[in-house]
Amino acid sequence: MIDIRLIRSNPELVKENIRKKFQDEKLPLVDEVIALDKQLRECKTKADTLRGQRNSLSKEIGNLMMQKKIEEAETIKTQVAEIAQQLEDLKELELDLPEQIRQRMMVIPNIIDETVPLGKDDSENVEVERYGEMIVPDYEVPYHIDIMESFQGIDLDSARKTSGSGFYYLTGDIARLHSAILTYARDFMIDKGFTYCIPPFMIRSGVVTGVMSFAEMENMMYKIEGEDLYLIGTSEHSMIGKFIDSITPEEDLPIAYTSYSPCFRKEVGAHGIEERGVYRVHQFEKQEMIVVCHPDDSKAWFEKFYQYTVEFFRSLLIPVRTLECCSGDLADLKVKSVDVEAWSPRQQKFFEVGSCSNLGDAQARRLAIRARNENGTYFPHTLNNTVVAPPRMLIAFLENNLTEDGKIRIPESLQMYMGGKEFIEK
RNA sequence: GGAGGGUUGGCCGAGUGGUUGAAGGCACCGGUCUUGAAAACCGGCAUACUGAGAGGUAUCUAGGGUUCGAAUCCCUAACCCUCCGCCA
Numbered sequence: 213m214i215d216i217r218l219i220r221s222n223p224e225l226v227k228e229n230i231r232k233k234f235q236d237e238k239l240p241l242v243d244e245v246i247a248l249d250k251q252l253r254e255c256k257t258k259a260d261t262l263r264g265q266r267n268s269l270s271k272e273i274g275n276l277m278m279q280k281k282i283e284e285a286e287t288i289k290t291q292v293a294e295i296a297q298q299l300e301d302l303k304e305l306e307l308d309l310p311e312q313i314r315q316r317m318m319v320i321p322n323i324i325d326e327t328v329p330l331g332k333d334d335s336e337n338v339e340v341e342r343y344g345e346m347i348v349p350d351y352e353v354p355y356h357i358d359i360m361e362s363f364q365g366i367d368l369d370s371a372r373k374t375s376g377s378g379f380y381y382l383t384g385d386i387a388r389l390h391s392a393i394l395t396y397a398r399d400f401m402i403d404k405g406f407t408y409c410i411p412p413f414m415i416r417s418g419v420v421t422g423v424m425s426f427a428e429m430e431n432m433m434y435k436i437e438g439e440d441l442y443l444i445g446t447s448e449h450s451m452i453g454k455f456i457d458s459i460t461p462e463e464d465l466p467i468a469y470t471s472y473s474p475c476f477r478k479e480v481g482a483h484g485i486e487e488r489g490v491y492r493v494h495q496f497e498k499q500e501m502i503v504v505c506h507p508d509d510s511k512a513w514f515e516k517f518y519q520y521t522v523e524f525f526r527s528l529l530i531p532v533r534t535l536e537c538c539s540g541d542l543a544d545l546k547v548k549s550v551d552v553e554a555w556s557p558r559q560q561k562f563f564e565v566g567s568c569s570n571l572g573d574a575q576a577r578r579l580a581i582r583a584r585n586e587n588g589t590y591f592p593h594t595l596n597n598t599v600v601a602p603p604r605m606l607i608a609f610l611e612n613n614l615t616e617d618g619k620i621r622i623p624e625s626l627q628m629y630m631g632g633k634e635f636i637e638k
Numbered sequence: 639g640g641a642g643g644g645u646u647g648g649c650c651g652a653g654u655g656g657u658u659g660a661a662g663g664c665a666c667c668g669g670u671c672u673u674g675a676a677a678a679c680c681g682g683c684a685u686a687c688u689g690a691g692a693g694g695u696a697u698c699u700a701g702g703g704u705u706c707g708a709a710u711c712c713c714u715a716a717c718c719c720u721c722c723g724c725c726a
Contacts, residue, residue, distance in 0.1 A: 257688065260695040267695090270707040274656035285706080292706045459685085589685080
């Protein structure tokens with residue numbers, strides 16, 4: 213959510229930003245907000261004045277009562293009753309207008325960074341850089357499920373029986389590999405200076421509606437029946453929720469966490485669970501990084517963030533590229549976003565394994581996450597990025613580390629988490 | 639799950655219907671004093687909206703209600719504590 217003062221002072225800039233994102237249908241919202249905001253302030257001034265009158269008259273009644281001037285007090289009471297009536301009339305407007313404004317503010321997109329490439333949709337995202345050698349073996353690389361099954365590492369049939377599609381049993385060395393990758397990712401991030409955190413895996417509806425839009429909530433979140441609780445779709449939900457409506461002393465910034473959690477997603481919508489395997493699933497585990505930092509530092513954090521993911525994947529011998537999200541494909545809350553994509557030798561193309569986002573102060577403003585220095589409070593910047601989500605990254609891992617004779621190579625960095633093994637063999 | 643007690647500013651804590659946005663203390667900041675420091679003394683010290691400003695409004699966990707007026711009374715919820723029950 214952007215600062216309403218920006219809309220008041222520079223509506224053209226906000227409109228230009230909307231055009232850059234090819235959301236021209238939202239242009240009228242800007243003028244609507246300006247009009248509603250003006251109306252609200254007039255309404256508030258009026259109501260505040262009335263309340264001021266009521267407060268001072270009430271005090272007068274108190275004084276008169278103490279002096280036993282009952283009759284005079286009664287006269288003033290009738291005046292207050294009139295004011296109360298007028299306030300009652302204003303009350304509806306006072307509640308309705310902020311809601312009207314908020315609804316519009318929520319969908320007016322954040323001002324994107326000037327470096328974001330212009331483009332309509334994901335087809336116009338821009339490759340930034342490739343890392344590692346994109347090897348295409350001269351033998352056929354099997355589908356990841358087939359690789360896993362050849363090691364008795366996955367059981368989708370049983371999972372369908374117990375839980376439906378989009379779930380999986382991982383077993384044996386493949387399951388161990390999955391957990392080893394997470395544990396390695398945790399230590400990797402701790403070595404980078406991040407604080408490790410295990411957050412709640414369920415959050416209240418108040419937090420859910422804070423951290424995501426209604427549409428996202430419908431399409432992603434699983435609700436616990438009979439409780440005001442939802443399963444998190446990513447640890448970002450609980451990690452950012454941690455800071456809602458709080459004020460952090462500036463000297464405590466930056467706050468850099470690496471969090472682990474299982475993630476639960478309904479995946480209702482465009483794609484659904486249509487691919488066989490573990491590419492898109494209802495339940496997965498993820499190591500995440502988030503930071504709350506001073507506004508001056510967010511650009512530097514952003515670069516560091518996705519570089520950490522690149523470094524992590526490279527240490528597992530997986531070729532990756534970074535892909536910058538173009539203006540039209542950028543979610544409304546984001547200032548800038550880069551996806552990390554891993555190389556698939558089987559498909560001979562890259563696929564998404566992580567997403568790095570700088571939200572500027574929009575998320576902080578929306579959730580009243582504030583920082584304080586000697587000059588007062590301000591909204592810090594928030595960023596989040598995937599370190600690794602093993603089920604999906606296993607696809608890249610297995611395809612890139614499969615040897616011609618059907619073994620799985622364990623890169624040196626991971627060996628200590630796999631009991632010192634250099635290979636997984638059948 | 640049952641019974642009771644609680645939730646006040648950065649922290650502790652007073653306050654049970656009327657100049658209380660909130661005593662007092664601690665912490666913090668500025669000043670006096672001092673060679674320097676400590677002590678002592680003086681002053682400042684919540685958040686947000688609004689107004690050119692003086693100021694005004696809102697906020698004592700949250701949301702409703704009673705009242706001319708609520709931190710204070712009533713209802714609901716969340717959380718914390720104690721006891722009982724249950725359970726990894």
